[in-house]
Amino acid sequence: MDVGRIHCFLVATRGGDVIYERFFDRFTELEKAEIRAAFSAASCNVRMHPDQEQDFIAPYKSTRFAFIPVADTVLYLMGSGEYDEVGLVEVLRVIIQVLKDVLGKVPSSGLILEKYAKLALVVDEVINEGLLEAVDKEAIKKGIKGKAAWE
Numbered sequence: 001m002d003v004g005r006i007h008c009f010l011v012a013t014r015g016g017d018v019i020y021e022r023f024f025d026r027f028t029e030l031e032k033a034e035i036r037a038a039f040s041a042a043s044c045n046v047r048m049h050p051d052q053e054q055d056f057i058a059p060y061k062s063t064r065f066a067f068i069p070v071a072d073t074v075l076y077l078m079g080s081g082e083y084d085e086v087g088l089v090e091v092l093r094v095i096i097q098v099l100k101d102v103l104g105k106v107p108s109s110g111l112i113l114e115k116y117a118k119l120a121l122v123v124d125e126v127i128n129e130g131l132l133e134a135v136d137k138e139a140i141k142k143g144i145k146g147k148a149a150w151e
Contacts, residue, residue, distance in 0.1 A: 004081015005130040006091070007063060008035060009123055011075050013109050016040040019073065020112065020119055024130030035060065039076045043067055053096065057085040068092050071108040083132075091126065094135045098122050101141060118144070 008027075011020040023032060042058040042065070057066050065078035066088035075096065077088045099107045102118050112119055121144040126133060 004079060004083045006077060006079045006083050006088075006127050006132065007130065008078050009076070009095075009127060010036070010039060011073055011112060011119070012036075012039065012043075014043075014069065014072055014074060016044075019109055020116070020123075022120075022123055022127075024127065035078065039065065039067065039074075043069070043074050043076075055089045055092070057089070064088070066092055068096065070096055071106045073107065073109050073112065087132075090135070091132060094137065094140070095122060095126055098126070098137055098140050101137065102144070 005024065007025050008021065008023045010018060010022070012018050018036060021032075021036075027035065038058070038060045042056070046056055053068055053070055055066055055068050057064060059065075060078060063078055063080040064085055065076055066085055067074050067076040068089070069075075075092055077092050079088050083091075096107070099119065099122055102122060103111055103115055105111065107119070122140065125140045125143045126135070
């Protein structure tokens, strides 16, 4: 029985410019471009309030994805199997909360670009090779603490 997996995580500006992406499956460049286009199309078709972190879901082929706007960015997560809409939203909320704690404020595009390594470490602690690794905020922060020298 296929338990499913997380296929990709992406952070983009509200204008659709990709800031960070991580694919956990092997996709061709064309497939990656189609996924990015699906993410952008879905987020362009909804009304996102700048001060609310509302969650949205959308289908993509045989999978589904969730996205949450935060400040001037949108965080996307695509999964299948046990990583259904509810599960994806929960994982995104964990990533957002840990980023807020680690960065000290709401993750904007400028802050993410400035602290890019911290974003990568948070994502690596939460998602390991397409499978959920950790969701406890304190465990994630403890895991990334010794992995890089902070500025």
